[in-house]
Amino acid sequence: MKKFAIVLSGCGVFDGAEIHEATLTMLAIMKQGAQYEIFAPDIKQHHVINHISGDEMPEERNVLIESARIARGHIKDIKLYDPNNFDALIFPGGFGAAKNLCDFAFNGADCEVNPDVEKAILKTAGKNKPIGALCISPVIFAKIFGNVKVTIGQDTGTAEAVEKMGATHIKTNHGEVIFDEKNKLFTTPCYMLDANILDIAKGASNIVKAMLELM
């Protein structure tokens, strides 16, 4: 049975992992006969956002502990991720990917990637295993690999930053998956487009299917 490692970045679209994308990635993996384990970095969240008002809240939260809400407690520090135990790595989206896994939300093309996230990606690529990213997460691929083909949907500003990092951005619509042959990278736009939960189910299903076909 093929096994995915899913990397989360908190719990909630505006400061963490996008909950529908995370949940529907898990569903897509099991529905297609594979299994998963969940990881997240054990670091402080960049900030905590009130998801009604959009305001910052005077609180501190931990990415691993908040991600555990989506994982129902079954989660490990990403430092413990070993690509030898998995067939693929996948990143759901949410601003957490651009605020906690890297700082793209604040520094755009000049962003830095969390060292443990970067290590997980490079070790997986080194084993020639596929890596997927939904929504805003593909910016991490652009930063780490430079000259790769990815999609973040159709947002012009983000696409320009992706190209500034040396990557080629491909415009996509709901559920479309872009494949970068050289590095076995898969990307799909999900909530980077004006999407509903059906579109997310389709995007998650399509990217998992494409990754499984390559394994």
Next chain:
Amino acid sequence: MKKFAIVLSGCGVFDGAEIHEATLTMLAIMKQGAQYEIFAPDIKQHHVINHISGDEMPEERNVLIESARIARGHIKDIKLYDPNNFDALIFPGGFGAAKNLCDFAFNGADCEVNPDVEKAILKTAGKNKPIGALCISPVIFAKIFGNVKVTIGQDTGTAEAVEKMGATHIKTNHGEVIFDEKNKLFTTPCYMLDANILDIAKGASNIVKAMLELM
């Protein structure tokens, strides 16, 4: 187009709404051609649980604000719920249903239901519209209606408390839905059983389907 009101109880299985049940209820509703709005009470959570260790954390969180993470900000105070604008009401599970919407987790059969939650349920029942509950949420029906037929799966202690409140408990397996004709109540066990995310998708789909067939 038929419209559901979904009531959440926070964000995370151990102190709030169960995230997979909430997300997959939303997916099931849209997949079957209906739509939804999301509500939650604007009250303090009973407590905050670290979802890795199970320990209580020295924090305070608000049920409406945390539920907004699952709702991507599109959520209203349950005080604003008007059954005239909806065809059905539905409660995903999670301990939040038994800690924030009522206090069943602490007081069992002697629990009290949050007054605004009780009002929403009674007004919906008064309009003869269907009401659904997943996982542990059916205990709220038992408390409010007494003599009704519900399921919480197979947990003996919970089933006994449900019967102590005057209700009849029906043992169920993954995806089964119990229908109480008199009050148009629908219940399904989801994570009250040792379930995986495929079982939850099936349970959410089946309960929404059964409710839509009655509308």
